[in-house]
Amino acid sequence: MNMASWISTGHLPGAAVVSDLVEQAHRRFQAVREGAVASYIPALAAADPELFAIAVASTGGQVFEAGEAGAAFSIQSLSKPFLYALICEAIGEREARDKLGVNSTGLPFNSVQAVERAEDGLSNPMVNAGAIAATSLAPGESTEEKWAFIAAGFSRFAGRPLVVDEEVYASELATNRRNLGIANLLEEQGGLWFDPEASTDLYTRQCALSVTTHDLALMAATLANGGRHPRSGEQVVAAPICRAVLAVMVTAGLYETSGDWIYDIGLPGKSGVSGGMITVAPGKGGLATYSPPLDGAGNSVRGQLTAAFLSERLGLHLLASEPVV
Numbered sequence: 001m002n003m004a005s006w007i008s009t010g011h012l013p014g015a016a017v018v019s020d021l022v023e024q025a026h027r028r029f030q031a032v033r034e035g036a037v038a039s040y041i042p043a044l045a046a047a048d049p050e051l052f053a054i055a056v057a058s059t060g061g062q063v064f065e066a067g068e069a070g071a072a073f074s075i076q077s078l079s080k081p082f083l084y085a086l087i088c089e090a091i092g093e094r095e096a097r098d099k100l101g102v103n104s105t106g107l108p109f110n111s112v113q114a115v116e117r118a119e120d121g122l123s124n125p126m127v128n129a130g131a132i133a134a135t136s137l138a139p140g141e142s143t144e145e146k147w148a149f150i151a152a153g154f155s156r157f158a159g160r161p162l163v164v165d166e167e168v169y170a171s172e173l174a175t176n177r178r179n180l181g182i183a184n185l186l187e188e189q190g191g192l193w194f195d196p197e198a199s200t201d202l203y204t205r206q207c208a209l210s211v212t213t214h215d216l217a218l219m220a221a222t223l224a225n226g227g228r229h230p231r232s233g234e235q236v237v238a239a240p241i242c243r244a245v246l247a248v249m250v251t252a253g254l255y256e257t258s259g260d261w262i263y264d265i266g267l268p269g270k271s272g273v274s275g276g277m278i279t280v281a282p283g284k285g286g287l288a289t290y291s292p293p294l295d296g297a298g299n300s301v302r303g304q305l306t307a308a309f310l311s312e313r314l315g316l317h318l319l320a321s322e323p324v325v
Helices: 015-029 076-091 093-100 113-117 128-136 143-158 166-173 177-188 196-207 213-224 239-252 255-264 301-313
Strands: 053-058 063-067 072-074 210-212 269-271 276-281 285-290
Touching (some): 015 053, 015 063, 015 301, 053 213, 063 213, 076 143, 076 213, 076 239, 076 269, 076 276, 093 239, 128 196, 143 213, 177 196, 210 213, 213 239, 239 255, 285 301
Antiparallel strands (some): 053 063, 053 285, 072 210, 269 276, 276 285
16 A cells, blocks of 8 residues: 555645634633643743743744744753654664553653552653653763753754753752652663663753744644654654654643543644643644643643634644545
């Protein structure tokens, strides 16, 4: 069978339609006041709750924006799918799956109970335990070599050099005891492949990489485009890697609310506690939003509303169909 018949095809609607819907979404949800800014990381607690940005990037490289799409913020947990893609590319998708797991825990992103419950130490790379384990698998014998691999890979996904927000990094290090505890527990279970403290530091540093909504839309579009960056043209990871990453985003990208997400939006998604969110329409493009107020599960309130609105209006829901007459 021709491989082309196995992949998601089609395009976003015309530029005028996409641009108008992005503007509509921004106007519609700008006034939403639900949710609260993350406070457990001091540097994030200072975020302006009024900030709200939307960016849609097509696999052809067009970007449609509304709001403060150039405002910088730390990537936080939005780093997880891109890290997993880089690790799959480095060691092979099958080995990464065997070592990290892919099933949803049904528990919050920073759950220690999820690690304790899994006898083999497996969770999935979208939660903190799995992401710390994935970080420990980065190629390199030293912390510096591993960081060089991670930073270079994220920059290729963004299509530009990314740098660490040192204030956020320092703030997270000062409040990182839970993640360090998870790393030590993983080591006890044989689920870590580098020093626990160094692995936690590397994970924390990658979460502090500074991005914009514009960057994230293109990064999401790279996953939608079989691993090829829509503007730079670089093949960041192989196409089968993207399929694996998107599968885990479907099952665990929004932690314990992933079922509600796929029910309502019907697309792979991922959230971060800084207020960022990405949604991927395979073969078509990527959506990114930034709005710091979060719901109880740590997901951006305006981001979820925007994703639901645009998924429906742009005809992106992967599970939607109409009868053939």
